[in-house]
Amino acid sequence: MATHGRVVAAWLAALLATSGSTPPAFALDQAAAPAVANATAASVGSPLVLAPRPRHVNFEKELASEAAHHVADWVVDANNNRGLPFVIVDKTQAKAFVFYADGRLRGAAPVLLGLAIGDDSVPGIGKRKLATILPQERTTPAGRFVAALDRNLHGKPLLWVDYDAAISLHPVITSNVEERRAERLATPSPLDNRISYGCINVPADFFKHVVGPAFKGTNGIVYVLPETRSPQKVFGSYDVEERARLRSASQDSPERVASQADAN
Numbered sequence: 001m002a003t004h005g006r007v008v009a010a011w012l013a014a015l016l017a018t019s020g021s022t023p024p025a026f027a028l029d030q031a032a033a034p035a036v037a038n039a040t041a042a043s044v045g046s047p048l049v050l051a052p053r054p055r056h057v058n059f060e061k062e063l064a065s066e067a068a069h070h071v072a073d074w075v076v077d078a079n080n081n082r083g084l085p086f087v088i089v090d091k092t093q094a095k096a097f098v099f100y101a102d103g104r105l106r107g108a109a110p111v112l113l114g115l116a117i118g119d120d121s122v123p124g125i126g127k128r129k130l131a132t133i134l135p136q137e138r139t140t141p142a143g144r145f146v147a148a149l150d151r152n153l154h155g156k157p158l159l160w161v162d163y164d165a166a167i168s169l170h171p172v173i174t175s176n177v178e179e180r181r182a183e184r185l186a187t188p189s190p191l192d193n194r195i196s197y198g199c200i201n202v203p204a205d206f207f208k209h210v211v212g213p214a215f216k217g218t219n220g221i222v223y224v225l226p227e228t229r230s231p232q233k234v235f236g237s238y239d240v241e242e243r244a245r246l247r248s249a250s251q252d253s254p255e256r257v258a259s260q261a262d263a264n
Helices: 002-017 024-028 066-078 181-186 204-215 231-235 240-251 254-263
Strands: 086-090 095-099 105-110 143-151 157-162 167-171 194-196 200-202 220-224
Touching: 066 086, 066 095, 066 220, 066 231, 066 240, 095 204, 105 204, 143 204, 143 231, 157 204, 157 220, 167 204, 181 200, 200 204
Parallel strands: 086 220, 167 200
Antiparallel strands: 086 095, 095 105, 143 157, 143 220, 157 167
16 A cells, blocks of 8 residues: 555656646745645555546637637636636737636637737836837736736726736727727737737726626636747646546556555
């Protein structure tokens, strides 16, 4: 039995190691570390316990990229959102998906993003005046962010994403007619959706009827998908089907079969 316990412990350590090093966002939020569910070693001679089936998110009729599916499935399978509502912002497709805490889709809409391609904010950019921010510095950072509703200095609603970098998700700003932000949101192509200083602009009705109610009275998690790195490197995410296969394979390992044979 002691040998079998060491085998299971070694397998768990190897499995968690495949995620790579701990992302910075996880270091700041201990609750973000992916949980390994139902990984208790079975007693020698006990019936084989089937590994839990992987959880998948239903995007309903909304078109979503492979990366969005990957991250959404991982979030609910690992309970990475910790029972909170969550948003996935797909920068490549210029689209946001809002989910209930249990992974049901609440709504989706196009978004406007930072003008520049990139997944990191310039250090200290949140304290600078907009007029000093260069075009190549206008990025929407990728990562996992604990988000909350608030209002700006003009009393307009917003959802803080990265407070230090002054990045928020808010209703589209249309004060600069030359930027044609509303028109950009309405086009079917994501190619003209890069215009902001880094903030995430959504249709006003979408913020009012989907984002606002989802985060009312609670924090939530915003996952901004990367465009220069993989989701696995940014979030430490995993493929839920592969994880389930490895769990199942571990339960049918030669060590387990041999131990059960000895017990009989």
